[in-house]
Amino acid sequence: MSDHSLPGDARFFTRMGPFPASRLAEAADAEIVAGSAAPVDVLFRGVAPLQSATAQDISFLDNRRYLPLLGETRAGAVVLGQAFRDQIPPHAIGLVCKSPYLAWARVASLFHPVTPARPGIHPSAVVGADVSIAPDVEVGPFAVIGDRVVIGAGTAISAHAVIGDGVRIGERCRIGAHVAASHALIGHRVTLYSGARIGQDGFGFAVGPAGFESVPQLGRVVIEDDVEIGANATIDRGSMRDTVIGAGSRIDNLVQIGHNAQLGRCCIVVSQAGISGSTELGDYVTIAAQAGLIGHIKIGDKARIGAQCGVMSDVEAGADVIGSPAMPFREFFRNVAVLRKLARRPDKPSSEADKAAG
Template identity: 70%
Template sequence: MAEGTTFSGPADPRFFTRAGPFDAATLAETAGAELVLPKAGAVPEEGFVGIAPLQAAGPRDVSFLDNRRYAPLLEQTKAGLVIVAPAFADKVPAGCAALVTGTPYLAWSRVARLFHPRVPARAGVHPSACIDPTASIDPTAEIGPFVVVGAKAEIGPGCIIGSHAVVGDGVQLAQDCRIGSHVTLSHAVLGERVIILPGSRIGQDGFGFAVGPQGFETVPQLGRVVLENDVEIGANSTIDRGSVNDTVIGAGSRLDNLVQIGHNARLGRCCIVVSQAGISGSTVLEDYVTIAAQAGLIGHIRIGAKARIGAQCGVMSDIEGGADVIGSPAMPFREFFRNVAVLRKLAKKASGSAKNGSDKG
């Protein structure tokens, strides 16, 4: 490795701009937290200049504790200000101020955003972009190099379209969407503040064909993709358009990288789909469903609100709202781990020996 690149700590100035400094009161307000002054000393008058992890932070940095496993680092931190839950407030070192809140991760997120705000759209169309004369692009939108915008497409105020992205004929984007490099959008309607990371494919033909006398015949895919407000899609994911109805991703839902959504699937509000999971055609997720990594759902089923589907789970039938399932086929968490334990016991007994009885997996 190039030895000169041993930058440590977040927000390498090569890549990130930085706002500030900010004083403790401003940070407390941003965090929605109670400011507790240090037992010894005072907060720096010149304000805080950035964020850093507990072990790397200095007296003018803000840090945070979110995960109980990192609690030992708290007592040794040299951070000037630390965001913590009430349970850890008395573990904050004497020289360190605290921002105490019941939602430390959210507070941290907002403080980090204050120091590192999103770069706004740089209004204008790059001269290399290929824009159909019938497309409508708001003058405040930013259109990057080598972008293609098709006939009658509409791009709203404040949108950022990354380089090489394709906005197909008729596609609509409401305001403040951020479309990553190399994204393909076709047959799609996007709400406000939709974010798509590089390389995702939205709106292509679903996987539909009929068996004909000479082989498979493609069934025309005549629906759309609708991405509601505040949807975020990771990198290299694929969302097929509907065949007859639309494929819909509900407001506020978040999809990770390499996720597959089949035609006519419908996700409710604030669903989470983690990387490499797949949802087959015409399956419905109600609101607040979580699908963990590499899980797969067959088509034409319904997942009730707030259900949680575990990693690698294989879901072959409807799941009730609020259920916690895992395994392939899916079963309740408790049952799955009971089965695992019972089978291990039976297998040991059958082999008449406990010599393989330990594992760390």
């Protein structure tokens, strides 16, 4: 296997191991089910897709669609669910578990762990007065750390990040290149990807006699523990209260979150979605890509907002909505079907429309 092969090209990823099946099973919280002809004492060297895995690789099956690949794979081990335990190839070891995708995440992390912070402040970094930076923090080239900044143990601040005066960052965070964060209180194990903008003024202004006048934005951004914020995403600080991103939430690239917005725990906001000012999300809310929510509304726990959805009013807990304006999934697709039917006959569209209109 070339050092440059996928996945885990050695130019870009660390690689641990090799590991015996028992160690992988432990990581995966899985039962070992050996195929009839499976060799003992294999040391596994890496992860790979079913198509390209070798006898020293461990692979993965989660989706029934890819079941045919299981029969053909040369992988030495496969992580899979109970439903597929009878289909483990003779030469392979099955790691049978309840949550194969989670198990896979853990096995892959065993081989390719996140690089730990490299303690030390790069000599080119500019660090302000009265900071409190834990001894094992990494601060990259050209990072700018303002006055009174607090940074917890194990955190890595990448090259070119700009951390404003007074910002607090917890332990084991990853702050990406070119991040700008100001007016922010950031919890533990938070990841901000490259180019994320945290804490700038919200979009607030009053109409004055000579044009718009900015309304001071006097709140903060509070990012709770275990949050990830995608590349080039923007999160404005609150005006009078805080903008809050609840613990465990995942925000994708290019998402916009307006001032005073409140996200509960474990919300998912997919790429290019936007949440306007003062809107509140419960826990476990999912906002799909390119959806937009107007301001001052409430989205209940576990609601799911479809891609490109335009949400103009409150959404109940557990609801699935899509469309612009938002409506229940079933209603949306019924509308689509009805309209298609009405418009179908291409030969005489206008007479059809006349009839339809009564």
